[in-house]
Amino acid sequence: MTRSSIKEYLNSNPESVLVLDGGQGTELENRGIKVANPVWSTIPFVNESFWTDPASKDREIVKGMYQDFLASGAQALMTVTYQASFKSVSENTRIKTLEDYDQLLSRIVAFARECIGDDKWLVGCIGAWGAHTCSEFTGDYGAEPAKIDYLAYFRPQLSAFNANKELDMIGFETIPNFNEIKAILSWDTSVISKPFFIGLSVHDNGELRDGTSLRKIGEYIKSLGPKLNPNFTLLGVNCVSFNHSHDMVKSLHEVLPDLPLIAYPNSGEVYDTVKKVWTSKGSQTKTWDDIVKKYLDNGARIVGGCCRTSPRDIKEIRTAVDNYGKQ
Ligand SMILES: C[S+](C)CC[C@H](N)C(=O)O
Ligand SMILES: N[C@@H](CCS)C(=O)O
Numbered sequence: 001m002t003r004s005s006i007k008e009y010l011n012s013n014p015e016s017v018l019v020l021d022g023g024q025g026t027e028l029e030n031r032g033i034k035v036a037n038p039v040w041s042t043i044p045f046v047n048e049s050f051w052t053d054p055a056s057k058d059r060e061i062v063k064g065m066y067q068d069f070l071a072s073g074a075q076a077l078m079t080v081t082y083q084a085s086f087k088s089v090s091e092n093t094r095i096k097t098l099e100d101y102d103q104l105l106s107r108i109v110a111f112a113r114e115c116i117g118d119d120k121w122l123v124g125c126i127g128a129w130g131a132h133t134c135s136e137f138t139g140d141y142g143a144e145p146a147k148i149d150y151l152a153y154f155r156p157q158l159s160a161f162n163a164n165k166e167l168d169m170i171g172f173e174t175i176p177n178f179n180e181i182k183a184i185l186s187w188d189t190s191v192i193s194k195p196f197f198i199g200l201s202v203h204d205n206g207e208l209r210d211g212t213s214l215r216k217i218g219e220y221i222k223s224l225g226p227k228l229n230p231n232f233t234l235l236g237v238n239c240v241s242f243n244h245s246h247d248m249v250k251s252l253h254e255v256l257p258d259l260p261l262i263a264y265p266n267s268g269e270v271y272d273t274v275k276k277v278w279t280s281k282g283s284q285t286k287t288w289d290d291i292v293k294k295y296l297d298n299g300a301r302i303v304g305g306c307c308r309t310s311p312r313d314i315k316e317i318r319t320a321v322d323n324y325g326k327q
């Protein structure tokens with residue numbers, strides 16, 4: 001293994017910025033995999049033929065996606081497990097037991113590692129609790145969001161990822177609700193034993209989807225002081241609107257100037273949760289060059305793309321990071 005710990009790398013190279021991959025589910029969709037289903041982009045792996053058929057088309061598609069993100073300059077790549085919680089998988093696929101679920105996740109991680117090689121960082125992707133109810137873009141977690149048992153929901157996926165040596169980091173993605181953030185940040189190293197980040201799902205107006213201000217979230221994190229899990233490595237935004245994302249990063253940097261940030265917006269299109277398709281809305285008013293510069297001016301240490309961003313976007317991000325980052 002040639003890579004170092006991603007947390008140590010970020011700490012000991014304070015000027016350097018890493019490039020993440022792009023929107024995996026939508027990229028697989030572009031390449032012919034139908035992801036509009038309850039486990040979203042994890043669907044190809046659920047089919048046993050993915051693992052047993054040497055001529056599996058889906059295998060070639062997933063491999064091709066990783067190869068193209070790598071060729072674009074990504075240094076950190078994610079597992080295709082956004083909607084692969086035990087609840088989503090066991091309620092919607094033939095995989096019903098924890099034993100079979102663990103096997104599924106370890107196969108997915110091993111496959112991703114094989115695709116990206118030993119020198120790149122691999123992030124275990126965990127979508128929001130709201131991913132399984134499709135409320136990650138509204139933050140609407142029902143009448144009593146504080147009473148949801150987030151740990152019970154996340155624990156099977158977290159335990160599998162904690163134990164997997166191929167994973168360098170865990171990424172909680174598209175988190176839209178303040179109660180969920182507080183729950184994740186209350187877990188100590190026995191629950192999250194690897195470096196992790198939290199990607200927030202933020203409305204175009206700059207508030208978390210549930211209406212909480214980013215300042216309030218920042219102040220909350222500061223108030224935790226030494227109680228904060230030392231594995232908490234980055235905070236940021238993901239799957240937020242391209243045009244507004246730099247303002248969100250700026251708000252987080254203002255309240256948490258010393259915390260490394262992560263930013264990977266979507267293309268700016270909007271997700272229709274009923275039809276499960278992306279609808280084009282408005283156009284990008286800025287270029288990746290513009291917004292990456294703004295991210296870097298505001299504490300971003302990992303930059304990439306989320307839904308509907310492609311290897312071409314990652315190439316533009318790579319160029320901008322090379323232009324503005326101090327390697
Ligand atoms: C667009 S993906 C990030 C999310 C998909 C959504 N949770 C769904 O189940 O349709
Ligand atoms: N990381 C996921 C989407 C999160 S919104 C993916 O790339 O499909």
Ligand SMILES: [Zn+2]
Pocket residue numbers: 023238239266306307
């Ligand atoms: Zn996304």
